[in-house]
Amino acid sequence: MTTALPSSPSYQLACDIIDNEPLAFWLPLLVNIQNQYRLGEGEWSRVADGANALFEFEQGYIVKIVPPNWLHQGEKEIAADELFKQSKSDFPLNRPKIIAFADHNGWLYILMSKLPGTCLASLWPELTMDNKMLIIRQLGAYMRSLRALANHDSKVLTVRWHKYVQSLKENCLQRHQRNNLSSELYAQVLPFVEQHLADLPDAASMFVHMDLHPGNLMVEHKQGNWHLTGVLDFGDALFCHGPWLEILTPICFMAQGDSELYKTLLNSYGLIDGVDMNQLQNAMMALALVREASNINFVMQQVPSCIGMRNWEQIAQQLFPAINLG
Structure with missing residues (x-):
């Protein structure tokens, strides 16, 4: 049987x-x-x-x-x-x-x-800011370490980048409709994406996990704080041009509109030196709209100030707040 x-x-x-x-x-x-x-x-x-x-x-x-x-x-x-x-x-x-x-x-x-430890998702909302900062720094260092993974012509993990991005754009509307995005915001998706997505700088191919959120992170309690110890679920991983798809998920689901957590994540990752992220608010918003399997309603719920906003420019300012990386 x-x-x-x-x-x-x-x-x-x-x-x-x-x-x-x-x-x-x-x-x-x-x-x-x-x-x-x-x-x-x-x-x-x-x-x-x-x-x-x-x-x-x-x-x-x-x-x-x-x-x-x-x-x-x-x-x-x-x-x-x-x-x-x-x-x-x-x-x-x-x-x-x-x-x-x-x-x-x-x-x-x-x-x-099975990895030991506790899933971070059950703890993240209640952690102190200091403990969140500690975990964000550990996550940034881990993301940076993934550069060491070389592409041995893996057909599964390799995409033709520009063709891949085009497919994301073509497939996003059906997903947003399925997820009941408001008609007002839905009508703005493609014009916004066409205007801003190409502003993300191209870069060398690198390995990205692409789904680093609290549900895929394991922690253990040591010396009075929770520390990152493990990473789950490489089902979205790929080699892509630039760090943008890697930083997108933790920005949305861990920084959650907090400028200090956002800044700490970017500084600890360290792969965007010389890039003014404040000029890329709309480009990152466009990426969030086309990212495979993204439920943008759920993303906006991570930052309650987004709820009720009527255009993507306003929402981008909440999800990707202005910061000084100096």
Whole structure:
């Protein structure tokens, strides 16, 4: 007996299966994995909601199950793991180690190690400003360390940059409509993007995680503060031209409109020396509008002053506040 997963589900069906099927539905596949890889005795539990089905085995393992509809996320996770294994550099934060992966009726499962610690998402809103600053500096240093990952012609992680950006522009409206963006702001998306997105300076190709938010970061409590210890989910990773997609997510979901946190993140990252970020407010806003899978309503909720604003220029000033990097 095994879990009956459809080989070619519609987008909506894949979402429904992941969001609504109980643990019992997945257990036949999970038990098969448990036996095949000799994980020992133990119980399975469902991990928090997400784009993929995620399960924890009490012996210290995680299984991620990715549907055919966005299989590239699982393939990127595997490709990024291989890059880290090939690299001779040291990285300041831990990551899950992939143990095995395989196809199951067109779906991809990935068996990996479980990282110790606590998910930062459960703590971030209540942390002191000093502790947030500490974590932001650690995150900036980690982002900078990813430059050491060299591209060995990975087809999964490499994009034709300008073609990729064009596809982001072409696909964003359908997503904003699906996410019920207000009609007033929706009508302004493409004109705003066409006017400002090209203002982001081009740069050399570099590896980016691209989804560094509290839900993908693990922390441990040491010497009176929470410290970053691990990074999860490389399903959005790629080699792209410039740091913009890397800094976008933590700006939105960790700086959350606070100019000091924003400034600290940029200074600790250190890859934008000589760039006046105040001149790029609208360009970063345009990037947030086209970024793959971005729910701009949820982004605006991170900075409540954005709610009710009627144009993207005003919203950009809240999400990417004016700072002095000197």
